[in-house]
Amino acid sequence: MKEEIKPIKTKDEPNLIPHLTIDCVVFGFHDSNLKILLLKWKNTKGWSLPGSVVMQEESIDEAAKRILKERTGLKDIFLRQFHTFGEVKRYDLERHRNLLSHLIERNLWYERAISIGYYALVDYKSVFPNPDEFTDDCEWWDLHDLPTLLFDHKQILDKAHHSLRLELNFQPIGYNLLPKKFTMPELQRLYEAILQKKIDPRNFQKKILKTGVVTRLDEVKKGVAHRAPFLYSFDCKKYQQVLEDGGLFFT
Amino acid sequence: MKEEIKPIKTKDEPNLIPHLTIDCVVFGFHDSNLKILLLKWKNTKGWSLPGSVVMQEESIDEAAKRILKERTGLKDIFLRQFHTFGEVKRYDLERHRNLLSHLIERNLWYERAISIGYYALVDYKSVFPNPDEFTDDCEWWDLHDLPTLLFDHKQILDKAHHSLRLELNFQPIGYNLLPKKFTMPELQRLYEAILQKKIDPRNFQKKILKTGVVTRLDEVKKGVAHRAPFLYSFDCKKYQQVLEDGGLFFT
Numbered sequence: 304m305k306e307e308i309k310p311i312k313t314k315d316e317p318n319l320i321p322h323l324t325i326d327c328v329v330f331g332f333h334d335s336n337l338k339i340l341l342l343k344w345k346n347t348k349g350w351s352l353p354g355s356v357v358m359q360e361e362s363i364d365e366a367a368k369r370i371l372k373e374r375t376g377l378k379d380i381f382l383r384q385f386h387t388f389g390e391v392k393r394y395d396l397e398r399h400r401n402l403l404s405h406l407i408e409r410n411l412w413y414e415r416a417i418s419i420g421y422y423a424l425v426d427y428k429s430v431f432p433n434p435d436e437f438t439d440d441c442e443w444w445d446l447h448d449l450p451t452l453l454f455d456h457k458q459i460l461d462k463a464h465h466s467l468r469l470e471l472n473f474q475p476i477g478y479n480l481l482p483k484k485f486t487m488p489e490l491q492r493l494y495e496a497i498l499q500k501k502i503d504p505r506n507f508q509k510k511i512l513k514t515g516v517v518t519r520l521d522e523v524k525k526g527v528a529h530r531a532p533f534l535y536s537f538d539c540k541k542y543q544q545v546l547e548d549g550g551l552f553f554t
Numbered sequence: 555m556k557e558e559i560k561p562i563k564t565k566d567e568p569n570l571i572p573h574l575t576i577d578c579v580v581f582g583f584h585d586s587n588l589k590i591l592l593l594k595w596k597n598t599k600g601w602s603l604p605g606s607v608v609m610q611e612e613s614i615d616e617a618a619k620r621i622l623k624e625r626t627g628l629k630d631i632f633l634r635q636f637h638t639f640g641e642v643k644r645y646d647l648e649r650h651r652n653l654l655s656h657l658i659e660r661n662l663w664y665e666r667a668i669s670i671g672y673y674a675l676v677d678y679k680s681v682f683p684n685p686d687e688f689t690d691d692c693e694w695w696d697l698h699d700l701p702t703l704l705f706d707h708k709q710i711l712d713k714a715h716h717s718l719r720l721e722l723n724f725q726p727i728g729y730n731l732l733p734k735k736f737t738m739p740e741l742q743r744l745y746e747a748i749l750q751k752k753i754d755p756r757n758f759q760k761k762i763l764k765t766g767v768v769t770r771l772d773e774v775k776k777g778v779a780h781r782a783p784f785l786y787s788f789d790c791k792k793y794q795q796v797l798e799d800g801g802l803f804f805t
């Protein structure tokens with residue numbers, strides 16, 4: 304059942320924090336590729352990240368959750384703040400004026416807004432995103448085959464990807480992007496997609512197992528003809544320790 | 555020569571971005587200890603981080619630089635955004651009401667403000683911080699021996715320290731906190747101070763040298779009686795590569 308969509312807030316709303324927005328970069332993983340969820344604005348060819356304003360009575364974390372739910376239908380997913388974007392001119396307003404005119408008229412648009420970026424990690428197979436009242440499409444795109452993005456959303460996406468790459472050093476990124484049980488080649492393909500480089504398999508397996516964040520199970524992958532590979536899972540307790548201790552390099 | 559201190563902005567100022575502030579955590583390193591620069595509020599025993607508001611005509615990075623200069627006299631130092639703090643009630647307003655009454659009266663205080671946190675890394679020996687018009691002291695404190703901090707500044711400081719720890723995995727943190735040439739034990743003591751744990755020296759030296767971010771010079775430390783240790787320096791180009799490639803663990 305699709306929930307009712309709430310009307311968007313105008314700038315005059317006293318409960319809204321002026322000049323502040325949140326933009327979300329939603330990552331999924333499928334067929335060895337990193338995917339991004341984008342919204343297509345109604346009556347244009349422009350695509351953007353799901354984003355909106357922050358209310359006085361909600362924390363920014365709560366706002367990010369609400370915005371993602373309102374704009375894409377996604378809920379109960381891993382969300383993490385990664386960077387705040389605060390340039391004076393974040394994008395060329397003139398180039399976007401036509402697109403924004405109806406928003407500017409309805410008092411829905413700030414010439415300057417600081418945007419807090421959140422990234423979300425979702426299991427690609429288990430989500431069914433929905434467009435909202437401003438958009439007529441909500442679709443997964445391959446990171447290597449993106450449409451032209453509105454505003455500074457390409458920069459926001461790039462920064463999110465960069466953060467994800469660096470946070471592989473201490474966050475259980477794979478835990479949210481892979482099935483609960485996975486093979487070592489599956490884990491490696493995910494890391495390669497995020498790092499955008501080939502990794503030497505033997506070295507990778509040795510290093511990852513040495514840290515203790517991944518545990519080999521007494522189980523092999525089913526449906527594989529011969530030499531079925533072992534399955535592994537993340538040890539979240541050990542990962543918590545790594546996060547507190549200073550990352551994988553210092554284990 | 556001390557520069558003139560500009561008057562603080564009131565909430566009614568149209569050029570100010572309402573409900574938004576910046577707080578800076580300034581780290582230094584001295585005698586194997588991590589140090590923090592704190593300001594003491596006039597006529598109280600309360601200490602706080604240097605912080606202030608953001609203006610419409612400046613980026614948040616420019617604002618952070620300006621604030622640090624206005625409030626402590628520090629300039630041209632390494633500054634990095636690490637987290638934005640956006641809880642609805644970030645601290646107990648009632649407990650702080652006496653302290654804040656003159657600011658609330660002068661319309662200088664928001665009940666709710668979102669604060670963008672920046673950390674700064676400075677060479678402890680080369681800075682001479684100055685207090686501003688709101689504070690009567692500006693002092694270095696040992697991370698293990700802090701006074702009681704006002705507002706949620708202890709949480710902001712802890713988060714900055716946590717970020718610093720994790721960023722050791724990919725940022726040339728030591729480059730800004732050590733002299734240009736250093737010995738391996740000096741580097742290790744810095745890492746131990748940030749990570750707050752002992753590191754095995756042989757393992758540390760081997761791992762760090764393997765990444766290539768530190769280079770051994772054809773020079774030994776002077777003034778050491780016998781078995782003078784070799785000097786090292788950071789290879790910033792290599793560090794840039796590590797940052798782009800995904801951190802030390804993935805080198």
